[in-house]
Amino acid sequence: MIPTGLPHTDHADLSRVIEALGMLTPRWNVQILTTISVRPLRYTEIKARMPWLQDGQLHPKLRWLVHAGLVERTEHGPRNVAYGLSPRGTELIPVLTVIAAWGSTHLEKPTPLQSGVRGAQSATAVQDIEDSLVLIAYRHATPILWSLQSRGVSSATAVAADAMPGHGLSAVYPRLRQLVEDRLVDTDGEEADYRLGPPGLALxxxxxxxxxxxxxxxLAEAATHPVWGQPPAQFQPADGVWASAPDLPAAAPAKVPPALQTTPSAQWRHGDLFSHQHQIPARTPVAASAGGHRR
Incomplete structure (x- = not known):
């Protein structure tokens, strides 16, 4: 478990969340999980949907996901092996839908969504998930956001005591600056107090x-969470306020596709979001803000 200065119950909960993020953040893990979310696929079928991955990259990823308990490997005979989601992996898909919805609303959009094209929607959703995870899985990001949600407006000293005990106070400032740059945290200056920004509250x-x-x-019981249980105020990006894009010109809020209009208590069905009737292309790199942390 990571060291924090949070109360024991909050610390245990935060540690589990960080462990879950650790399962998702390795590159291509989300892509693989969504690729097999509709039905189990043979290795060659997965490879055909992710042609940019070499055998030496895909095999280790599948083995890791099987070991993590998110994917099941089923042998139907010699050279006939299928990979499908385990029960735990299936339960994870609605969580990915929630992350995709946040990304669709709060992340910088390099190109307009190709509405009406299910394959394009799926590719965009996966990119939104991966880009969202980059922001919150960055070192100490989630503990800091957790502390600010718990405390409200807080000093850097209080945040450091919660999220980075054992580190000097100077160590928390680069993390806070990055979160401010990513628009997840607001402040009136480095010596002022810190608070969650609208995209941070919307997490x-x-x-x-x-x-x-x-x-x-x-997920229907998620609303009772002791720290994040209070629903944030509704926020729509305006005047160019996008997570991780501080210098963009004003832009209209992106519309959330129907497949993404969901809540944590919504019932997920196969094919609602991640349909692979169309090949998902490799991600188009997203321009990062200066000093940002992209893959």
């Missing part, structure tokens, strides 16, 4: 869903 459904999944609880 509540994401953390509630991750927490519920980590302990095997239904």
């Amino acid at each position: 509540a459904p994401v953390y509630r869903a991750l927490s519920a999944w980590a302990v095997g609880r239904p």
Whole structure:
């Protein structure tokens, strides 16, 4: 478990969420999970949907996901092996839907969504998930966001005591600066207090869903989370306020596709979001803000 200065119950919950993020953040893990989310596929079928991955990259990824308990490997005969989601992997898909919804609303969009093209929607959703995870899985990012949600407006000293005990106070400032740059945290200056920005407050459904999944609880019960249980005020990006894009010109809010209009308690069905009737292309790199942390 990571060291924090949070109360024991919050610390245990946060540690489980960080462990869940650790399962998702390795590159291509989300892509693989969504590729096999509709039905189990043979290795060659997965490879055909992810042609940019070499055998030396895909095989280790599949083995890791099987070991993590998210994917099941079934042998039907010699050279006939299928990979499908385990029960725990299946329960994770609605969580990915929540993350995709946050990304669709709050992340910088390099190109307009190709509405009406299911394959394009799926590819965009996966990219939104991966880009969202980059922001919150960055070192100490989630503990800091957790502390600010718990405390409200806080000093850097208080945040450091919660999220980075054992580190000097100077160590927390680069993390806070990055979160401010990513628009997840607001401040009036480095010597002033810190608070969650609107996109940071809107992460509540994401953390509630991750927490519920980590302990095997239904997402319908996620709203009772002790830290993130209060729903944030509705926020629509305006005047160019996008997570991780501080210098963009004003842009209209992106519309959330129907497949993404969901809540943590919504019932997920196969094919609602991740349909692979169309090949998903490799991600188009997203321009990062200066000093940002992209893959």
